[in-house]
Amino acid sequence: MGPEAVDRIMDLLDEVDQKVQSLTDRVNDILSWVPWGLGWVVDKFKDLWSAAMDKLGEFWDKVKEFVSYIGAPWDLDSAKQDWIQLGGPVAARATESDRSQSTVDSEWKGQAADRYAMSLGPQGKALTAVQSKLTSVIGPALGAVSTALYIFYGAVAVAIIAMIVGIVTATGEAVSILGLPAVPPTVIAAVATAILALGSAVLNLRGAASGANTEFLKVANETGDFGADHWPKAVIG
Secondary structure, three states: OOOHHHHHHHHHHHHHHHHHHHHHHHHHHHHOOOOOOOHHHHHHHHHHHHHHHHHHHHHHHHHHHHHHOOOOHHHHHHHHHHHHHHHHHHHHHHHHHHHHHHHHHHHOOOHHHHHHHHHHHHHHHHHHHHHHHHHHHHHHHHHHHHHHHHHHHHHHHHHHHHHHHHHHHHHHHOOOOOOHHHHHHHHHHHHHHHHHHHHHHHHHHHHHHHHHHHHHHHHHOOOOOOOHHHOOOOOOO
């Protein structure tokens, strides 16, 4: 699934608009000639139709909310892999730091050696923490949001398709004046189901994003192993 997923959803929304217009045209065609004595049916239908249009308005409001959540999970997947790939080489540097400690202990003596040896422990700890406290947290968090976005797009597409089916069904019911009162309830049921599904998809995505944000905040506050004293100092002179 890539950028075409968003294009597919936009195409489905265009199809919703087209199906609603087709239904409206069919209704207007039927109402253009009302047999004598059936005015009461028209009056009943108009109230129901107004309610159906109000529900459709709610749907388009929900669509505006959906648009605000459009993201690129494929980019998050790429960023996730970058963070994961970063962790391995950095951890290897930590191992090299341990080897350097052993070399200093056995082959290098004196005050300079002692100072250098004292710096290796904090440096190794900081390098190890890059993987254990940064990449191992950031990568999965990005992956969680990416997965939630894929699920979000899938759920939205299914909800819209189901709504289209409901509107097509309502159009099929609009065959005569006497059949019109059955149309609005079908539309309302289809739209209400779609709104509920869209709302659930948004909540699921919000939950994943909130969880990832919590992890990112933890990382941002994880400064204990990354102090200024944990890295080599440049000597200018």
